Amino acid sequence: MENTRRYAIITLLLLLAVLTYILPSIYRGGEQARSENPSLGYVEYVEVTVLIDNHPDSSLRSPWGISLYVETSNRTILFDAGPDPEALKLNAEKLGIDLSSIDLVVISHEHGDHIQGLRYLAEVNRGLRVYVPNGMSESCKGWIRGLGFDLVEVEETTVISEGVAIVGELYGPPYEQALAVNVKGLGLIVLVGCSHPGVDRLVAKAKEDLKSQPYAVIGGFHLSGASSDKIREVVENLVELGLKKVYPIHCSGEKFRSYLKENYPEVYGEGRVGFKILFN
Structure with missing residues (x-):
């Protein structure tokens, strides 16, 4: 007994x-993301197209937000979706980009100017895999699932395809992740959304986790209204990390753009809606 x-x-x-x-x-x-490849590897090239950015071009819509179309030798990716489904639709059409055929989406963080464009994507590519930070709010995750997407949560830095990795979340707030593409002969091309945790911290994490040298960073740096000392500090950190090109768009701020352009003209890269950059 x-x-x-x-x-x-x-x-x-x-x-x-x-x-x-x-x-x-x-x-x-x-679903929790797991590395599909044990090592990062590389791609032959990556072309980044700025689909949404609040720095205007005469023929494209430029609401406050960001969305980057990423084409590599083996994947097509949408990094963030901007704030407006109609703007995403019209800009993609004008730039000749078919979002119904992309392979996956990576969302940097949960703010509306980075996710609302998913409503258009749900109309043309329902069931698409969408990678989000593990620390994203449950309400936002539920909203994305409700659109019909296959949501995958990412906590640690994860290789999702040959030469392509999601840089694991850092806390800003909110929790935010980045995308990194390793181009043969160049190094990491790092894409950021708003860089609430700090663009220098995100690039440093990509470098450390992926054991690869960063070559360029593009995206929003969240430095509008930042002090001159803060801007100087971030620029110096990025240069010390070995970056050859820096493309500040979205929320980076004119002071940051001006300081970088004046002090490191060889590093500064222009960027606005409709801009295309080929790394090979």
């Missing part, structure tokens, strides 16, 4: 342990 009771107690404890492990993932309802 005593043995039977002991066996029942042990069985119950084991069951509770198993449930403790699996229930959080069931509750989240989201």
